[in-house]
Amino acid sequence: MPTVRDVAERAGVSVATVSFVLNGTKPVTPATRQRVESAVAELGYRRNELARALASRRTRIVALAHPTGEHRFGSSTPDFVTSAGRAARSRGYHLVLWPVDTDGGELRELLGQGLVDGVVLMEVRMEDPRIGVLRTAGTPFALIGRTADPAGLVHVDIDFDRSVAIALDHLQKLGHRDIALVTARSPLPDYGPKVRTRAAYERLCAERGLTPQLYDCDPTAPAGRALVPELVERATAVVLMNEYATFGVLTGLAHAGYVVPRDLSVVAFMSPDMGALADPPLTVLHSPGPDLGRLGVEALIDQLEGTAPTEPALLPYVFEEGRSTARVRA
Amino acid sequence: MPTVRDVAERAGVSVATVSFVLNGTKPVTPATRQRVESAVAELGYRRNELARALASRRTRIVALAHPTGEHRFGSSTPDFVTSAGRAARSRGYHLVLWPVDTDGGELRELLGQGLVDGVVLMEVRMEDPRIGVLRTAGTPFALIGRTADPAGLVHVDIDFDRSVAIALDHLQKLGHRDIALVTARSPLPDYGPKVRTRAAYERLCAERGLTPQLYDCDPTAPAGRALVPELVERATAVVLMNEYATFGVLTGLAHAGYVVPRDLSVVAFMSPDMGALADPPLTVLHSPGPDLGRLGVEALIDQLEGTAPTEPALLPYVFEEGRSTARVRA
DNA sequence: ATGAAAGCGCTAACAA
DNA sequence: TTGTTAGCGCTTTCAT
Numbered sequence A, B: 001m002p003t004v005r006d007v008a009e010r011a012g013v014s015v016a017t018v019s020f021v022l023n024g025t026k027p028v029t030p031a032t033r034q035r036v037e038s039a040v041a042e043l044g045y046r047r048n049e050l051a052r053a054l055a056s057r058r059t060r061i062v063a064l065a066h067p068t069g070e071h072r073f074g075s076s077t078p079d080f081v082t083s084a085g086r087a088a089r090s091r092g093y094h095l096v097l098w099p100v101d102t103d104g105g106e107l108r109e110l111l112g113q114g115l116v117d118g119v120v121l122m123e124v125r126m127e128d129p130r131i132g133v134l135r136t137a138g139t140p141f142a143l144i145g146r147t148a149d150p151a152g153l154v155h156v157d158i159d160f161d162r163s164v165a166i167a168l169d170h171l172q173k174l175g176h177r178d179i180a181l182v183t184a185r186s187p188l189p190d191y192g193p194k195v196r197t198r199a200a201y202e203r204l205c206a207e208r209g210l211t212p213q214l215y216d217c218d219p220t221a222p223a224g225r226a227l228v229p230e231l232v233e234r235a236t237a238v239v240l241m242n243e244y245a246t247f248g249v250l251t252g253l254a255h256a257g258y259v260v261p262r263d264l265s266v267v268a269f270m271s272p273d274m275g276a277l278a279d280p281p282l283t284v285l286h287s288p289g290p291d292l293g294r295l296g297v298e299a300l301i302d303q304l305e306g307t308a309p310t311e312p313a314l315l316p317y318v319f320e321e322g323r324s325t326a327r328v329r330a
Numbered sequence C: 001a002t003g004a005a006a007g008c009g010c011t012a013a014c015a016a
Numbered sequence D: 001t002t003g004t005t006a007g008c009g010c011t012t013t014c015a016t
Helices: A004-011 A015-023 A030-043 A049-056 A077-090 A105-112 A129-137 A160-173 A192-208 A221-234 A243-255 A289-304 B004-011 B015-023 B030-043 B049-056 B077-090 B105-112 B129-137 B160-173 B192-208 B221-234 B243-255 B289-304
Strands: A061-067 A094-100 A118-121 A141-144 A155-158 A179-184 A213-217 A237-241 A265-269 A283-286 A313-315 A318-320 B061-067 B094-100 B118-121 B141-144 B155-158 B179-184 B213-217 B237-241 B265-269 B283-286 B313-315 B318-320
Touching (some): A049 B049, A061 A077, A077 A289, A077 B094, A118 A289, A160 A283, A179 A192, A192 A213, A192 A237, A221 A243, B004 B015, B015 B030, B061 B077, B077 B094, B094 B105, B105 B129, B118 B289, B129 B141, B141 B289, B160 B283, B192 B213, B192 B237
Parallel strands (some): A061 A118, A155 A313, A179 A213, A265 A283, B118 B141, B155 B313, B179 B237
Antiparallel strands (some): A094 B094, A283 A318, B283 B318
């Protein structure tokens, strides 16, 4: 592996000059620039990022901190992680994966290693001890998700208000007024997406004069199935933020002789791919996962490079119409 | 951030000694070791991994190279990536994500940066140009998946022979002899898992005196649905290595008035979670994704540290019985 | 516009 | 057993 010295020698300049042309740090005569560039090309030189990091005190590595545990991600995570990786690469950064516990201990340990310039924090809790750790370490960070009070924190998240509004708009346009919401029981008492979705639903129902019907059930098919009698009794449409229960509801309906969307309109929070597995294909709201991953990384890097101050971005779930919703029956 | 020098001063020893106790590189008196350790604790010292990497010529960073493109991963990828990350961490390594094109160009570029000690290559093709790139760069690597001729390459992969055998054993024990296999049409002509699964199926059918019935259809529900007439006509059981088509087959059967498993036994290659979405819950073979991720990383690190020579590991899909298979009808 | 030289924080000969 | 010191390959003042 050739080094800057090899390049410098070959080009007949000093290593400083080589560095200047490589980084565009200082003006250099076109002639010498040319010489350096040929030397680089001829030797197949590629700068050692590690040495650069050490000397410049900027590693150009960022971490994606995600919970270690068995807490299952939303199904959009793969796109999520790889899109974060792509975003980092396209800005010339590397993305390392940091599986860390939620109390911040492991995070503190890793930050001490000085390997990364900043951290993207996933699966942010309403009160998240990892944020204190990042603050005291003085490490720049961006959140995917947000705390109870995210003011002043660089973050990107789903716009739950808009998302619920989109679902309600769609159903109300079809004449529905008895619209239930089903969320997933979760081990985390203060899981942001759920808390915010329920709050948005209640607020919007109040604004629109609808009677809220809130259900919270285990993320399993049987739990969804158990809901069916009450749903068909009380609602004409249901919004399901609970992937597994959704399929339980569907089979429950089928077994009881009900037909979707004739007897119940269904909107589900899940990927269109997954919604397509149902019969009929479901009208879905799907997570803008890849966008969130990309935006989270970009917000962090903008911050690191002191570019734009990066407004917090809130993206709604993306609506995709299937055939599981229909005009309410007279 | 304190440095080795601060620690050395505080402990009244040289930086070399500090390094020795930190790395266990050389014998040190219990007394001085003690002094160094207290100094470390008191100062909250944590070694700068970057500097260590540069000086020791070992970065303790490994890359997970995965295809950039829109090629959709098997659904087990999230576990996969995070388990790789965990495995790396538990050995004291960092894992960086490298989204790279399949022709190896970007990989070569990244290797030149000298950031990583080795690479875990995902989604390996039967003929994979990235392997040549890694070889000429002299970078150690491990494959997840394998080339057409994987002899001599460190790799872990699914044992397709065993997997198909498990499926056939199960169905034959239930009396089935007309067992179809459905794979997914793919843009990659030589997609290893598919090629190997089909080959295993044909070989095992021959050995067992069964008549092979091979289908290859698009990975969509409608494509699966279109298969139904022929399947019920010719087979009593089907093995589906095509997630989306599986659900098409199921709805197709339901719409035509057939009942699973009475009229057709179904074994699907998918996660149990996904299989549970179907009605009845499917008997599945699911990818040992997390194990593959972990083993791939471990095989690479073993190689880097010159530990065990690491035998190639072949793991079968994991069988999980649902209620979609039954004894063949008389 | 270019060069000399002092580090970045650590490891690892080599000496003592 | 411990210390001295020369790097690792690069960036970045500070001179010129």
